[in-house]
Amino acid sequence: VTFSIEILGAGFLYLTMPEHLYANTTERIFIAVFESISAFCNAGFSLHTGSLMGLMDSTRGGLYVGGHMILIMLGGLGFPVVIQLAARAARPHNPYDRLSVSTRMVLLMNVILWAGGMLVFLVLEHGRTLHNVGWSDQLLHSLFFAVTTRTAGFNTLPVDSLGMATAFIACFFMWVGASPQSTGGGIKTTTFAISILHIYNQLTGRTHVEVFRRTVAPRSVSVAFAAIVLSLLVIFAGVFALVLIEPFGFMDLAFEVVSAFGTVGLSRGITAELSSGGKLIICLLMFCGRVGLLTVLTAITPKPRPVEYRYPEAEILVG
Known part of the structure; x- marks a missing residue:
């Protein structure tokens, strides 16, 4: 599956790559393959100067950036979801190829985050980084922001030019991350969704978490909350450690920590200027984010x- 998607992606990127970038055919093929693998694996490494900035000045460039975005989406959905979608597309009338509850939750959460992120970025950056940009390009920039901040690491606009509110929202998207068994990081979309559903149940007095006419296993709810609490503790510790030893602003350091934990790769331009201790902290955060805190x-x-044995139950006052 991985090889097929990356080959198809490389072919599309080769065909849509702006002609002025590279004249040599061999070099264009290598760039297309590299970019395809990097995008699908949500690595964020690009051989273009300035990532993907400045490549949307033509229809061909827009398609090239769009190709990256589709590969990022597929990599972030997770292999089980991609396989189920492929099987469903191949046999649309087969009753045995119904999408699982987990797959439907992943798809719903991704659509909500993509649409919500695009709208928020469009509103917050309309008078800033999107100033003097056509409406079609504004929409593409905004959608790309919602996709890439979920652990991809590519950028079409300078990250250090984003407003504080946009950077804060980006931290939220980087924290949520991609979906289970995907090439991305973060706490995962299903973890966040289960936690929100559990909170809703507490407010409405329900005892079980239900989704798509199914009851979520209590262990899944416990693991979801454990992952969220641990992630917030690690992020807090990382920000606190960097604030102690680095001279940069709080928002820049917080952005750096969340980006590292979510294995995103986006930065507000301070990564290279961090001290050796700061870089070591970033490395540890990336390791924990990629392997998983529970692991x-x-x-x-x-x-x-x-x-x-088991002790008698006791009611503890909380909240």
Whole structure:
């Protein structure tokens, strides 16, 4: 699946690559393959100077950027979702190829985040980075922002020029990240969705988390909340550590930490200027974000022993 998507993506990027970029055919092929793999794997590495900035000045360039965006989306959806969608497309009338609850939740959350992110970016940056940009390009820039901040790392506009409100929203998208078993990081879309549903249930007095006429397993709810709490603790610790040793502004450091934890790769221009200690902290955050906090804790903590007793329950005041 990976190889097929990357080959098709490389072919599309080769055909749509602006002609003025590279004249040599061999070089264009290599660039197309590299960019396709980087986009699908949500790596964010680009061989173009300034990532994808300045490439949307023509229809061909817009298609080229759009190709990157589609590859990022496919990589961020997760392999189970892509495989189910491919099977559904190949056999649309087969009742055994129905989309699972997890796949439907992933698709719904991604659509909400893409649409919401595009709208928010369009509103917040209309008079800033999108100033003097045509409406069609504004929409493409905004949608690309909503997609790339979910762990891709490419950018079509200078990140350090974004307003504080936009940078804050970007931190939220980087924290949520991609979907389970994908090439992206973050706490994952289903984790966030389950937590929101559980909070809604608490407000409405329901005892079970339900979605698409199915009850979510209690263990999934517990794991989701554990992942969220751990991620916030790690991000808080990372920001606190950088604030102690680095001279940069709080928002720039917070952006750096969340970007590292979400394995996004976006920066407000301070990464190269961090001290050795700061870079080590960023490396640790990237490792925890990529491997997963629960995986790291499971690896370093002893195996729990079974307990054959249980204490009486007690009500604890919370909130």
